[in-house]
Amino acid sequence: MTAADPVPPRRLRVSHAEREHVIGLLQKAIGLGLIDLDEFSERTDAALASRTREELNVVLIDLPGLVVTPLPDRRPLHLKVSRASLVRDGSWAVPSAICVDALAGDVRLDFSEAEFASRVVEIELRTKGSNVDITVSRTTLVESIDLDNRFGFFRDQTRSPGAEPERRLRLEGTVRASSVRIRNSRR
Structure with missing residues (x-):
């Protein structure tokens, strides 16, 4: 494939x-x-x-009479960069899922002014030799659920939102020889 x-x-x-x-x-x-x-x-x-x-x-295949109602379309936004820079900032539409493919590139995702389609955003990182910089508002919780980081650098500099966060970003995927930095916006 x-x-x-x-x-x-x-x-x-x-x-x-x-x-x-x-x-x-x-x-x-x-x-x-x-x-x-x-x-x-x-x-x-x-x-x-x-x-x-x-x-x-x-899990459901042998259970008759159960109707599986389709959930809303959850196609991820695919962001792909190779030996270049990719920037998403300002007021941009954030779907419920994002897939970032980066090969020797710089990726900057600034969610501080973004418009979210859902309260939870799943972000799959597939990077090699790249720099990923993620900026979030102070009311956003970032969770690295299943992030396989090898030969790289991961730094989460965000502060906990304290009470129940307005939204959550869930990071997963494979990060090879890459740096991932997460920080709060200055606003």
Whole structure:
């Protein structure tokens, strides 16, 4: 598969909202008598551990009568840079998912004045030999959930929002020989 080939739907990554939706369907399956509590626990663990739609669908595949309502379109914004700079700042539209592919490039994402489509934004970083600079407002919590950082530098200089944050940025992906710096805006 080349970078230009689209990812097959079954291989797309799933969000926390999609996992929670499936767990809700599993709760309905208990009420219908389709599964017992032990099976619910096993399937819930599998749903929470799933990364792709294919893995998540396995949890429901043998349960008749459950209608899976499609969630809103969650196509990620793909940002790609190779040996150049990429900047997103000012008032820009932020979808619920962003995928950053950077090869020997500089990426600057400033979320401090951005317009968000959802409260939670999942950001997948796939970088090699790059610098990634992320700026957020003081009411944003940044979580590096599943970020594989090898031979690189990661510094989160943000301050905790204190109370419940207005939004969350969840970082995941693979960072190779790259620097990632996260900081609060000065405003």
